[in-house]
Amino acid sequence: MKETFARIFAVVLILGGTFTIGFAWWFGRLDSITLHARMPEAGGWMPGDLTIAINQPLRLRLTSDDVMHGFAIGQSGQPAVDVKPGEIADITLNFDQPGTYTFYCTRWCGANHWRMRGTITVTGDAPEQTVTPPLYAQLGLDIDAPREAETVSEEQPSALRGRKLFDQLSITNLPTYLSPDYYRSHSPEQAWQDLRDDPELGSYSDQQLWNAVAYIWGSNTTPEALSIARELYAQNCAACHGESGGGDGVFSGEQVNIQDEAGGMSSGHQIVSPADFTNPEQILSAAPALLQGKIIRGGMGTGMPMWGVIFTEDQTWALVSYLYTFQFEEVPK
Amino acid sequence: MKRIVVSWAVLGAAALLVAFAPLPQSARAPTERLFRVEAGDFAYSPAVLHVNPGDEVTIQLVSTDVVHGLYVDGYDLRMSADPGQSATLTFTADQPGSFRLRCSVTCGALHPFMTGKLQVGSNFLLWRGVGLAFLALFGLLFFRQPSPNTDH
Amino acid sequence: MNILRYPLIKSLLKNRWPQFTIMVVALAGFLVAILSGLFGTPVGSRNFGIVFVWIAWWALLMLVAVPFLGRGWCSICPIPAPGEWLQRGNLLGPDDINHRDHGENKKKNSVFSVRSVVKPHNRRWPNRFRNIWLQNGTFLLVALFSTVILTQPKVTAIVLAAFLFVAVGASLVFERRAFCRYLCPVGGFIGLYSQLAPVEVRVVDTAVCKAHTEKTCYTGSADGYGCPWDVFPPGMVKNTYCGTCMECLRTCPHDNIAINIRSFGADLSVERVRKMDEAYKAFIMLGAAAVYSTVLLGPWGTLKLAAYSVGSLPWLAYAASFLTLILLALPGLFWLMIWTGIQLSGSALPTKKLFIAQSYALVPLGLSAWVAFSLSFVFANFSYVLAALSDPFGWGWNLIGTAGIGWTPWLTSLTPFLQVGVLLGGFLWAAITSRKIASENTINTLAMKLSAPVIIFCLTFTLILMGLLVA
Numbered sequence: 001m002k003e004t005f006a007r008i009f010a011v012v013l014i015l016g017g018t019f020t021i022g023f024a025w026w027f028g029r030l031d032s033i034t035l036h037a038r039m040p041e042a043g044g045w046m047p048g049d050l051t052i053a054i055n056q057p058l059r060l061r062l063t064s065d066d067v068m069h070g071f072a073i074g075q076s077g078q079p080a081v082d083v084k085p086g087e088i089a090d091i092t093l094n095f096d097q098p099g100t101y102t103f104y105c106t107r108w109c110g111a112n113h114w115r116m117r118g119t120i121t122v123t124g125d126a127p128e129q130t131v132t133p134p135l136y137a138q139l140g141l142d143i144d145a146p147r148e149a150e151t152v153s154e155e156q157p158s159a160l161r162g163r164k165l166f167d168q169l170s171i172t173n174l175p176t177y178l179s180p181d182y183y184r185s186h187s188p189e190q191a192w193q194d195l196r197d198d199p200e201l202g203s204y205s206d207q208q209l210w211n212a213v214a215y216i217w218g219s220n221t222t223p224e225a226l227s228i229a230r231e232l233y234a235q236n237c238a239a240c241h242g243e244s245g246g247g248d249g250v251f252s253g254e255q256v257n258i259q260d261e262a263g264g265m266s267s268g269h270q271i272v273s274p275a276d277f278t279n280p281e282q283i284l285s286a287a288p289a290l291l292q293g294k295i296i297r298g299g300m301g302t303g304m305p306m307w308g309v310i311f312t313e314d315q316t317w318a319l320v321s322y323l324y325t326f327q328f329e330e331v332p333k
Numbered sequence: 334m335k336r337i338v339v340s341w342a343v344l345g346a347a348a349l350l351v352a353f354a355p356l357p358q359s360a361r362a363p364t365e366r367l368f369r370v371e372a373g374d375f376a377y378s379p380a381v382l383h384v385n386p387g388d389e390v391t392i393q394l395v396s397t398d399v400v401h402g403l404y405v406d407g408y409d410l411r412m413s414a415d416p417g418q419s420a421t422l423t424f425t426a427d428q429p430g431s432f433r434l435r436c437s438v439t440c441g442a443l444h445p446f447m448t449g450k451l452q453v454g455s456n457f458l459l460w461r462g463v464g465l466a467f468l469a470l471f472g473l474l475f476f477r478q479p480s481p482n483t484d485h
Numbered sequence: 486m487n488i489l490r491y492p493l494i495k496s497l498l499k500n501r502w503p504q505f506t507i508m509v510v511a512l513a514g515f516l517v518a519i520l521s522g523l524f525g526t527p528v529g530s531r532n533f534g535i536v537f538v539w540i541a542w543w544a545l546l547m548l549v550a551v552p553f554l555g556r557g558w559c560s561i562c563p564i565p566a567p568g569e570w571l572q573r574g575n576l577l578g579p580d581d582i583n584h585r586d587h588g589e590n591k592k593k594n595s596v597f598s599v600r601s602v603v604k605p606h607n608r609r610w611p612n613r614f615r616n617i618w619l620q621n622g623t624f625l626l627v628a629l630f631s632t633v634i635l636t637q638p639k640v641t642a643i644v645l646a647a648f649l650f651v652a653v654g655a656s657l658v659f660e661r662r663a664f665c666r667y668l669c670p671v672g673g674f675i676g677l678y679s680q681l682a683p684v685e686v687r688v689v690d691t692a693v694c695k696a697h698t699e700k701t702c703y704t705g706s707a708d709g710y711g712c713p714w715d716v717f718p719p720g721m722v723k724n725t726y727c728g729t730c731m732e733c734l735r736t737c738p739h740d741n742i743a744i745n746i747r748s749f750g751a752d753l754s755v756e757r758v759r760k761m762d763e764a765y766k767a768f769i770m771l772g773a774a775a776v777y778s779t780v781l782l783g784p785w786g787t788l789k790l791a792a793y794s795v796g797s798l799p800w801l802a803y804a805a806s807f808l809t810l811i812l813l814a815l816p817g818l819f820w821l822m823i824w825t826g827i828q829l830s831g832s833a834l835p836t837k838k839l840f841i842a843q844s845y846a847l848v849p850l851g852l853s854a855w856v857a858f859s860l861s862f863v864f865a866n867f868s869y870v871l872a873a874l875s876d877p878f879g880w881g882w883n884l885i886g887t888a889g890i891g892w893t894p895w896l897t898s899l900t901p902f903l904q905v906g907v908l909l910g911g912f913l914w915a916a917i918t919s920r921k922i923a924s925e926n927t928i929n930t931l932a933m934k935l936s937a938p939v940i941i942f943c944l945t946f947t948l949i950l951m952g953l954l955v956a
Binding site for chain 2 (some may be wrong): 528529530531632633636637781782783784785786787789790793861862865866892894897898901902905908909912913916917920933937940941944947948951952955956
């Protein structure tokens, strides 16, 4: 009698416990997808591709299997969610536009962090959308061509002093120089050359004209844009390009091409160190359209990720204007 | 018998002295100290930070692989840094002693064993421990105590 | 003092239900640990398996159970339980009429009968392995991979499942608790350190045993099983191989079993049954405590990675130095100390005998080292236990509302003081033990010279550990 009771007790506790755990596991998966985050070397997002019908809520249970990760959807205004090791973050997403969305990791999780991306395909009928080619393509810029500024400023150009200069001026071409179209399509070096060649500005020194260029660049951004860009830069760029823009970030020496490592389709490219934004030859020869192109397309064969699916256009332009602040002083920050 | 009692009393007094006697910390004038601590591969570099009591210590934490944290035992301070986003923590090292630094953000399998050390002034706990150990040795080797097994 | 004088304690220990209930609950917890390791989050600090085994259980074992109860854990350990139930065909006591070897016919027609499924062979454990050398080996095997086992839930689960599997197998092939006695990597060191515990199971009066011809404590009776640990209670002089399972308490018809509260470390002065396998256990444990304090708690990342990357060249180097230190360097150094002691004292005793005898002084030294080592991470990481209780699998549960508790180190400003205290206590205890052992066959003045090198060895070890843990 006692023995029977003991057996029932043992069986109920052990099998019952196992069964309860199994049931709870099954029940927890009913209406949601558990999205596992792993370091890219261990597989990245699992699963990496999700499909949902338009206007259907997508419930995701995010968890990390190793280190701290983050989750965000590219080009959406939604704030990033931290994906902590061994913990679950429950989120529900709604998509009212069909298309392909990119989700990506927002916390650096190794040198290959930026490869940690996945897609959500939202199915449904959508009106045909016309795609405008990016500005660098419209302008026909070869963004991979080697470039080096021949003329650089001796001192760091000052936007503030440039502004004082512009306040005194009343030259015909002033509105042109300050216009967004001019700013985006010209490198600072070209702009300086235009100013130098402008007969009305003949009496000004080279340095004064560099200050003027700094002012043109400063006037095409806002403190708000720069503050957004500063944050984007710290979160997404600084690990390679360095916190002070020197191209010396903690991963600057580690951007190895994954294809080369795997011994597969070797691109034959050398490992290119991240761009040094404090180097005037590099930056003063780059037009904003060119930098925008580099950011949205990424550098083929280098470690530079493709940000086009992540940043909105405004964010990209803000980031571009921020990159020049490593060259120009006293830009309104 | 009396001699043994006296000897033990002397030894006990010496032990108490070693264990509790107040010791002067070095009277060096407090300065500001900046440490750039790189965190990666389950280790801090430098792993040991030496400061003097009263120093104004700033730790700049630079993560070189994944998000790491830093917790200072005894001071109950914590910080964390992403790669590319170094963080700084400033505090006054007002407690002398040796304190472990521990990673406070899960950074992989060996995370619980990612440690470093903050050494503020002399580690009197260690020296007292060493002193007591030698005192015990002295007592053991030079005092003849009656052993319960001598009748064998 | 015999605590069985108190009727409440006696009935609680004699009754099978309290022990059985704890064992079943522990077994359920053990299975949850395996399940969570296999199917839960791979993040160790959030996985029930890792957190409960290596923080909660380890703390309970090293800080409470072993120092104060000796083999107390073994009496409720769930690992041998399923095998033992199969071996006995019963979960509780023997059948009323038949027991052990005669019980087979009784339950044949019952579907519930365990014996209808498996037949235990009850073989005798081979004589040449009737020692703890195998346990020394299994401990070293686990120890070499410990950095991975400690941190990877899946590996912990596999190791736990393997323990269970081997324990069941051993119970079915061999008689009694062969796994616990000769294979369990944990059981080996619990046995070694149980010599220090202030509790012992002994017979009250051996004369009563002599007159008792049935020897039911060893052969079993209708009230209980013959000693599962293959120990003959009247002959027991130290705790090492007594699993405190209380069977002899149940089978003794003369009420001749006592559970005595005694002084700490009483078994160390037992001159009989000192053996080389136990001496080596002491070296292994001493060395392992030092290596872990260096690798796991030190600030050297390269060492940690070497110990973690099993199979790689750095790991092979680590494994080789680990084994060399533990199996050759430490015993070799100790041998040198004994030799020096002999030269100083002019003792005529054989070196090997003294080597074995003096190594028992390392028992308190080793336990204090393990306690000090455990103190460094148990309290610092104890908050993980609360989170894992609420969410054992990392599936987002919150059973008791503590899942959100982040990592909060406890008592970390206090632990260094405790560690220094524990290490000093261990040194003092070891040194006094060494003196006592030395004076067993030597006059006092010479005993001092004989033990002096050993005491220096213990001091050096203590200082090294102090340097590693609190410097």
